[in-house]
Amino acid sequence: MLIVGGGPVGLATAIALRQRALSVRVIDLRKPPIDKACGEGIMPDGARWMGDNGVELEPAESFRFRGIRYVDGAAVAEARFAGGHGLGVRRTALHRALVRRAEQLGVRLDWGVRAVGLRAGELETSSGTCRADWLVGADGLGSRVRRWSGLEGGRAARRRRTGIRRHFRVAPWTDLVEVHWTDDCEAYVTPVSPTETGVAILWSGRAHGFAEGLERFPALAGRLEGAPAASVDRGAGPFGRRARAVRKGRLALVGDAAGYLDAITGEGLALGFHQADALAEAIYAGDLTRYERAFRKLIALPFTLIRLLLFAERHPSIRRRMVRTLAREPEIFARLLAIHTRDRPPASLGLGGAVRFVRGLVRA
Ligand SMILES: Cc1cc2nc3c(=O)[nH]c(=O)nc-3n(C[C@H](O)[C@H](O)[C@H](O)COP(=O)(O)OP(=O)(O)OC[C@H]3O[C@@H](n4cnc5c(N)ncnc54)[C@H](O)[C@@H]3O)c2cc1C
Numbered sequence: 001m002l003i004v005g006g007g008p009v010g011l012a013t014a015i016a017l018r019q020r021a022l023s024v025r026v027i028d029l030r031k032p033p034i035d036k037a038c039g040e041g042i043m044p045d046g047a048r049w050m051g052d053n054g055v056e057l058e059p060a061e062s063f064r065f066r067g068i069r070y071v072d073g074a075a076v077a078e079a080r081f082a083g084g085h086g087l088g089v090r091r092t093a094l095h096r097a098l099v100r101r102a103e104q105l106g107v108r109l110d111w112g113v114r115a116v117g118l119r120a121g122e123l124e125t126s127s128g129t130c131r132a133d134w135l136v137g138a139d140g141l142g143s144r145v146r147r148w149s150g151l152e153g154g155r156a157a158r159r160r161r162t163g164i165r166r167h168f169r170v171a172p173w174t175d176l177v178e179v180h181w182t183d184d185c186e187a188y189v190t191p192v193s194p195t196e197t198g199v200a201i202l203w204s205g206r207a208h209g210f211a212e213g214l215e216r217f218p219a220l221a222g223r224l225e226g227a228p229a230a231s232v233d234r235g236a237g238p239f240g241r242r243a244r245a246v247r248k249g250r251l252a253l254v255g256d257a258a259g260y261l262d263a264i265t266g267e268g269l270a271l272g273f274h275q276a277d278a279l280a281e282a283i284y285a286g287d288l289t290r291y292e293r294a295f296r297k298l299i300a301l302p303f304t305l306i307r308l309l310l311f312a313e314r315h316p317s318i319r320r321r322m323v324r325t326l327a328r329e330p331e332i333f334a335r336l337l338a339i340h341t342r343d344r345p346p347a348s349l350g351l352g353g354a355v356r357f358v359r360g361l362v363r364a
Pocket of ligand 1: 029
């Protein structure tokens with residue numbers, strides 16, 4: 001088994017495969033701990049996956065968050081998770097923990113090795129050609145494996161969206177992840193340790209620097225005033241990449257390489273961990289059609305929620321109404337959040353809940 005990409009989802013796939021006693025090699029062009037622009041909030045189902053798979057974070061390098069707060073001007077809506085907690089953690093600390101677990105399980109990890117081409121089932125790398133019975137592309141948003149295997153599906157987004165992040169040496173002021181909304185940009189504030197807070201700014205359309213983004217949120221900028229930066233700015237995007245399919249012969253795509261819409265719901269990691277399990281199960285069974293079916297099921301709800309939020313993001317008056325409605329109807333927000341974290345089925349919103357939400361949007 002050869003996995004191209006030792007980011008979180010490539011490593012999660014390796015961990016899931018080793019737990020089924022399959023031998024695994026991972027290559028990555030970078031060296032650990034690998035950093036990446038990210039909101040760094042792992043939703044509760046992702047945190048549960050980590051616990052179930054023995055991926056342990058240092059307490060001083062993570063923060064348990066209990067829900068989500070939306071802030072749009074004067075409107076503030078918040079909801080707590082139905083069960084468990086999310087984890088705020090810097091990508092470097094997350095990567096260290098995943099590498100540690102993969103090593104414990106006996107995964108072969110080859111860092112500083114770049115995949116450079118795929119020809120007749122053989123992967124060409126910067127350290128030679130390799131053949132594997134199964135090949136996994138876990139090489140992120142701009143996946144080369146996706147392109148080389150003819151699975152590239154093009155852009156999936158209407159508007160160009162990009163992100164940029166910075167960490168501040170400031171203790172968290174809440175146990176919620178905050179999403180601050182304004183026209184064409186949002187700020188995601190995640191406590192990542194007892195002493196550090198991360199801020200990721202997502203832009204729609206033309207991207208600007210971190211400082212210009214923060215200026216768009218005066219209350220947040222006020223809170224962070226004078227706090228020293230704890231990292232250099234790092235950007236990512238554009239988001240919205242599609243794969244035509246997630247398997248071809250004995251090759252499969254997983255994580256962002258398998259298609260990514262947007263960071264607006266902050267669940268790329270949790271979703272990737274679930275995909276990793278589904279892929280390992282399918283490889284163990286020797287049948288990738290199982291993965292394809294599981295993959296479609298896994299992304300159905302998250303991608304629908306992302307599309308709905310992106311619609312609201314594109315229409316500021318709807319976005320403002322949405323936040324005002326959720327502020328007035330915290331119970332509906334909590335139900336929606338529980339659906340998002342897979343703690344409750346979509347039907348649990350109920351007809352009454354859906355009607356109240358839509359009525360709220362119209363009246364707000
Ligand atoms: C601004 C922003 C905010 C986000 N916020 C959140 C959030 O709060 N919560 C959340 O859950 N998700 C969030 N996400 C999404 C999350 O970051 C991704 O879903 C996640 O990183 C996907 O992991 P991955 O392993 O699939 O890809 P990556 O993390 O991109 O890893 C891919 C790996 O492949 C390697 N690679 C690439 N090409 C090659 C090659 N040719 N040869 C060898 N190796 C190669 C890279 O070095 C890298 O290590 C956010 C994303 C962005 C951009």
